[in-house]
Amino acid sequence: MLFEVWAPDAERVELRLEGCGHPMERDPGRAGWWKAEAAAEHGARYGFALDDGPTLPDPRSRRQPDGPDGLSAVVSPALFDHEPSWPGRALLGAVxxxxxxxxxxxxxxxxxxxxxxxxxxxxxxxxxxxxxxxxxxxxxxxxxxxxxxxxxxxxxxxxxxxxxxxxxxxxxxxxxxxxxxxxxxxxxxxxxxxxxxxxxxxxxxxxxxxxxxxxxxxxxxxxxxxxxxxAWLRDYRLDGLRLDAVHALCDTRAEHFLAELSAAVDRLAAWTGRPLFLIAESDRNDPRTTTPRESGGLGLHAxxxxxxxxxxxxxxxxxxxxxxxxxxxxxxxxxxxxxxxxxxxxxxxxxxxxxxxxxxxxxxxxxxxxxxxxxxxxxxxxxxxxxxxxxxxxxxxxxxxxxxxxxxxxxxxxxxxxxxxxxxxxxxxxxxxxxxxxxxxxxxxxxxxxxxxxxxxxxxxxxxxxxxxxxxxxxxxxxxxxxxxxxxDWYRQLIALRRGEPALSDPSWEYGALAAAPEGTVSFRRGPFHVAVNLADRPATLPLGAEAAGARVVAAWRSAGPPDPDGRLPLAPRSAVVLATAGAGRDAGR
Incomplete structure (x- = not known):
């Protein structure tokens, strides 16, 4: 099999495989790269020695059986052979x-x-x-x-x-x-x-x-x-990656590393036919993080x-x-x-x-x-x-x-x-x-x-x-x-409701009557659904309006009841309720 390593400043590089040394030669097609052919089975231990130094693990090691300081182990490509049955699962609509x-x-x-x-x-x-x-x-x-x-x-x-x-x-x-x-x-x-x-x-x-x-x-x-x-996405068939603290990636090049990464992931998604996505952890509050590349952003998906x-x-x-x-x-x-x-x-x-x-x-x-x-x-x-x-x-x-x-x-x-x-x-x-x-x-x-x-x-x-x-x-x-x-059980109800009702997983910013009060109530409407919570330790009444009159309760935690004929919703202390008006699906809340 072919062993390769990038070591641009080394004068000599040796592959040490199962206790035997194999001199490596420079790759004439790639500056700084060294290569060597050697027979090796799955699990064989190996590392690289630079300029007669100690044996170090492979920077691209797929397995470190004895920890980060130990020798690397050969992982057979056959390990990553998969049945092409998983179609992938997109981020949109996810929980x-x-x-x-x-x-x-x-x-x-x-x-x-x-x-x-x-x-x-x-x-x-x-x-x-x-x-x-x-x-x-x-x-x-x-x-x-x-x-x-x-x-x-x-x-x-x-x-x-x-x-x-x-x-x-x-x-x-x-x-x-x-x-x-x-x-x-x-x-x-x-x-x-x-x-x-x-x-x-x-x-x-x-x-x-x-x-x-x-x-x-x-x-x-x-x-x-x-x-x-x-490799994570392709070989392990992962569906997405979460990128830790991208605000700490220091890059002054014209094409930011994240844009280059997102382009590569999008190409892989097209090649595999599976939806793949990147989620950033970012402290910058910068809309460009998730703005598409063609619109001048970095192209991350969330x-x-x-x-x-x-x-x-x-x-x-x-x-x-x-x-x-x-x-x-x-x-x-x-x-x-x-x-x-x-x-x-x-x-x-x-x-x-x-x-x-x-x-x-x-x-x-x-x-x-x-x-x-x-x-x-x-x-x-x-x-x-x-x-x-x-x-x-x-x-x-x-x-x-x-x-x-x-x-x-x-x-x-x-x-x-x-x-x-x-x-x-x-x-x-x-x-x-x-x-x-x-x-x-x-x-x-x-x-x-x-x-x-x-x-x-x-x-x-x-x-x-x-x-x-x-x-x-x-x-x-x-x-x-x-x-x-x-x-x-409450979490199960809410997740089932979200996944079963398109209005609750709609990614648009469309709300109706979004409001929060210093007393601890928060309420908003999403399509035919009214969502209301009372964080306070005392009861409250929310005037939701005539459109909420007759709405039925589809999920409730300590709710005081449905709205009255004038659309006023009683809320018990520290309670939450989801109401469905006439426009909601027939199965809402089941």
């Missing part, structure tokens, strides 16, 4: 479910996670969004410290385990999305700098030197990352919208510290603004940043479905001092109200694992660094960060303590008992 393989079940493997997929089918979600699965030091971690962007974390099950998981999901009709990290590599086990200019001091990021997207040598680095992205989360979180909890401060000034107005326009910071002043921030979206060119809406994510839970979910401070009634707003708005909704039953397990920041100095630095840094916000050192969980990860695993006994079972 996503974010999960972490290592804590979705106590076993923390692809196979154990696959056993729980029927729960997600019964819930009604359409896509599973996996947090990163690339190799990282140790056994347990969030995955954002991965260092081998083409490989799969061995403790989860390696490449074969991921393939089994994807196939199991597809057999059940579930699409699979993978979170990938292009903006940095982890601090331990990163051997890329030995091979070439994968990083540059031209720009600096929170993780140090930036990934080289625009300095000398960046053509190959861009091709490296794009090739990795396409992006996370933290502004909606912050508005909703503030309305539910009353928190006002940090980046919640601007939203807490008038939570009702913040909710209306994000529901009607997506971004709260759309060019105005952001006190958290100390400057103006963002641009407004054009509803004529940006469907609401290009924004993901959520009440909870791994970031918004795990980056809190003790990893507390909304369920730690909000009653099941408030959680139900949040679900109604997420699942009935025109955005693409996303849930975080366990949210659907109000899981009481926290989701904390945990690591398993094998380097003692790095482990201690992470521990001290985490505690120092939250000490500045008033937390005592002993209150902040130790990321390196195995108990921190164990506490973060879902408790699968909860969904079958009160009060979790009732909340789970």
């Amino acid at each position: 996503l479910y974010e999960l972490h393989i290592g804590t979705f079940t106590p076993a923390g493997t692809f196979d154990s996670a696959a056993e729980r997929l029927p729960h997600l089918v019964d819930l009604g979600v359409t896509h599973v969004q996996l947090m990163p699965v690339c190799p990282f030091p140790g056994r347990h971690g969030w995955g954002y410290d991965g260092v081998a962007p083409w490989a799969v974390h061995e403790p989860y099950g390696g490449p074969e385990g991921l393939l089994r998981f994807v196939n199991a999901a597809h057999r059940l009709g579930l699409g699979v999305v993978l979170d990938v990290v292009h903006n940095h590599l982890g601090p331990s086990g990163n051997h890329l700098p030995a091979f070439g200019p994968y990083f540059t001091d031209t720009h600096h990021t929170p993780w140090g030197a930036a990934v080289n997207l625009d300095a000398p040598g960046s053509d190959e680095v861009r091709a490296y990352l794009i090739g990795s992205a396409l 992006q996370w919208n933290d502004d909606f989360h912050h508005a909703l979180h503030t309305a539910l909890t009353g928190e006002s510290h940090g980046y919640y401060a601007d939203f807490a000034v008038d939570p009702a107005a913040a909710l209306v603004k994000t529901l009607s326009g997506g971004f709260f910071h759309d060019g105005g002043y952001s006190s958290f940043r100390g400057r103006s921030h963002g641009r407004s979206l054009d509803p004529r060119t940006t469907p609401a479905s290009r924004l993901l809406a959520y009440a909870q994510t791994h970031d918004q839970i795990g980056n809190r001092a003790v990893g507390d979910r909304l369920s730690a401070g909000c009653s099941p009634d408030l959680l139900a109200c949040a679900a109604a707003l997420v699942l009935c708005a025109p955005f693409t909704p996303m849930l975080f694992m366990g949210e659907e039953w109000g899981a009481t397990t926290p989701w904390q920041y945990f690591t398993d660094h094998t380097d003692p100095e790095l482990a201690e630095a992470v521990r001290r840094g985490r505690r120092r960060e939250f000490a500045a916000h008033g937390w005592a050192e002993e209150e902040v969980p130790d990321p390196q303590d195995p108990a921190t990860r164990d506490r973060s695993c879902l408790d699968w006994s909860e969904p079958g008992r009160a009060p979790h079972a009732e909340l789970l």
Whole structure:
């Protein structure tokens, strides 16, 4: 088989395969590339030695059986032979479910996670969004410290385990999305700098030197990352990718890396005949992120919208510290603004940043479905001092109200694992660094960060303590008992209603009577459906108007009843209701 590696500054490169050395020769057709032919079977261990140095893993390794610092293993192309039966599942109309393989079940493997997929089918979600699965030091971690962007974390099950998981999901009709990290590599086990200019001091990021997207040598680095992205979609038949923190991708070239990536993914979609998509995590509030390339944008298909989360979180909890401060000034107005326009910071002043921030979206060119809406994510839970979910401070009634707003708005909704039953397990920041100095630095840094916000050192969980990860695993006994079972049934109702009624999954920004009051009520109309929630601990009455008179209740949480003949809707404290007028489908609410 052919072994290749890009090492532009090396004078000599040797393939070391199963203990034997094979000199490599320069590829005359590609500058900086080396190649060698050698017989190798599936699983054979190998690496590359540059200028008689130590044996290093392959930058394009598909498997690292002994972790990031070990030798690479040959993965036979036959592993990726598939029956061409999966037609794909598009993002439009989707309900996503974010999960972490290592804590979705106590076993923390692809196979154990696959056993729980029927729960997600019964819930009604359409896509599973996996947090990163690339190799990282140790056994347990969030995955954002991965260092081998083409490989799969061995403790989860390696490449074969991921393939089994994807196939199991597809057999059940579930699409699979993978979170990938292009903006940095982890601090331990990163051997890329030995091979070439994968990083540059031209720009600096929170993780140090930036990934080289625009300095000398960046053509190959861009091709490296794009090739990795396409391999996930092509070889594992994934349906989409979530791109971590794209605002940290420093690129001054005329064609931005993200535009080049989106073009490559669109070409692959055309070639495979399957819908493929990219979802960005972006802090910029920049409409160009999801504007089509032909209209001057980057061409990504959707992006996370933290502004909606912050508005909703503030309305539910009353928190006002940090980046919640601007939203807490008038939570009702913040909710209306994000529901009607997506971004709260759309060019105005952001006190958290100390400057103006963002641009407004054009509803004529940006469907609401290009924004993901959520009440909870791994970031918004795990980056809190003790990893507390909304369920730690909000009653099941408030959680139900949040679900109604997420699942009935025109955005693409996303849930975080366990949210659907109000899981009481926290989701904390945990690591398993094998380097003692790095482990201690992470521990001290985490505690120092939250000490500045008033937390005592002993209150902040130790990321390196195995108990921190164990506490973060879902408790699968909860969904079958009160009060979790009732909340789970509510999520099922709302998702079924959304998926069954085109008006509730319509990606347009068309609303009727969108309003929120300081007293805690939020209401809007989408087609023939009225959605109303009362976040307050006292009853309320909403004057919905004559058109709501005679509307029937199709989904209700603690509802006080249907509208009266004048269209006034009584709402019990901390309740939610979806009404259907005469124009709704006959099966609405079933």
